[in-house]
Amino acid sequence: MFKVLITDKLSDLGMAVFKKESEIQTEEIIGKTPEELKAIVGKYDGWVIRSGTTVTADLIEAAKNLKVIGRAGVGVDNVDLEAATKRGIIVMNTPDGNTISTSEHTIAMLMAMARKIPQAQQSLKEKKWERSKFTGCELNEKTLGVVGLGRIGTNVARKAKGLGMRIIAYDPYVDPEKNKGHEFEIVTLDDIFKRSDFITVHTPLTKETKGLISAKQIAMMKDGVRLVNCARGGIIDEIALFDALKSGKVAGAALDVFEKEPPFDNPLLTLDNVVCVPHLGAATQEAQVNVAVVVAEQIVEALKGGRVRNAVNMPSLDPKVLEELKPYLNLVEKIGSFHSQLAESFIKKIEVEYSGEVSKFDTRPLTLSLVKGILSKGMSESVNYVNALFIAKERGYEISETVSNSVADYSSLIKVTVKNEKGTHILAGTVFGKTEVRIVSLDGNNTDFTPEGNMIWMAHEDRPGIVGHLGTVLGNNHVNIAGLYVGRQAVGGKAIAMVNVDNDVPEKVMAELRGIAHIQDLKFIKF
Ligand code: NAD
């Protein structure tokens, strides 16, 4: 018998999926504090949540029997993924079930804001007849800037185009070529800010997108621009938005989501030119049924030992094979992540060569893991082992794979060449012993380092003093070096260095490092 805990309201049709399973027993326990949850989570095998429950590392630690967490929805930013992964708990979501609802909601918010419908309704309910006060603006022939062209962004862009809007879009991880047939004009982020009458954001909330729209970006916008956020609170900086709405630089904002939810003490709620609702993007009967049924089916399948669908932190594999493949999966995902952080531009081609012992495995999950690593930088949590290849195909990546059982220096070698519009990088890695993951070659230089933690990648000329100079700058800025690996092709020729550092290197320090003579390129890499 498997016990499943449900801590956010799940639609009846979702509950019905569980009820017909004799081996599954559900308990719906809603509204408990973290302390109360901690006391009970230990007895459950499965846990169903929506956005109302935050699954912290502390709760995961206490959930001794937990095998799977199912998120009825897209964002898993309320689950400590690292802690779950460390404990081997599968975290799954339902990436497609609320795309339509959230897209329609975005359009509703856009229109409500343009025509001041909530404000006008409030006024009429107060028995006022203020027709001129609520003069709005048309959407027709206005420019809508769409930031993030994933599932929801693309859907919103298509719908808004149908309303006669001119669509310009920005997504650094989508090849502009892909959109040729779609009639969206793909532009730079600065162009979005400068040219749009309305801007709508549809990215995940990541380190990169937090504060993507802040005071500096708002200053670049047209006077009277209007902003929509139906993605995640914090993508538009709330303090900067408040100031701009107050000054009139931003004429209106439509907000479904907030940095802190519920946002009861948020000053944005006091402004007349803000249209706001309590995170209702996915709040339709259809979406709630979709996500509830799918999450329940997925949890039943996973607990009964069947296939794993939409896992965001694990490949869908037979447990025995998975155990053997684990170090290689880890290696290729890190190679993928490294490549995505090195690439200067849209990735076009991915060539992967498996040689030696690793070639005895089915290499498809490895290539999936590699692609997942490559996509991890820009996509929301919904990239997983099931959909990574599909998304990569959508983005127009050309992926080729060769397998050979002979290899010169290592028992196994995985070499990955990634071509982007501006250049090519080649990485090769191996596994020492059973678990030690190493990068043994980087752009033609022999190396030997473990891809982990914070690293600085440096391409430079092989001259005396450069590494010393780098160490001095880091030292002066209190950045401690934990390890250093230098490789070169010939004396005095091109060289690379990988430097392990104990903490994040601020951009100001990176800029200072870039100023050192004979350093050609430098990047902060996080594994
Ligand atoms: P998705 O993964 O399909 O799309 C996200 C897109 O953002 C990707 O194409 C990615 O390339 C792009 N992106 C990543 N970083 C970027 C950056 N720095 N600049 C521009 N683009 C960037 O995800 P989705 O299903 O379309 O969901 C989009 C967002 O909406 C997520 O934040 C999700 O959590 C949220 N969401 C909210 C609700 C709601 O109720 N309000 C419902 C569903 C989803």
Ligand code: MLT
């Ligand atoms: C999601 O990420 O799916 C949404 O925020 C919807 C929700 O949880 O209500």
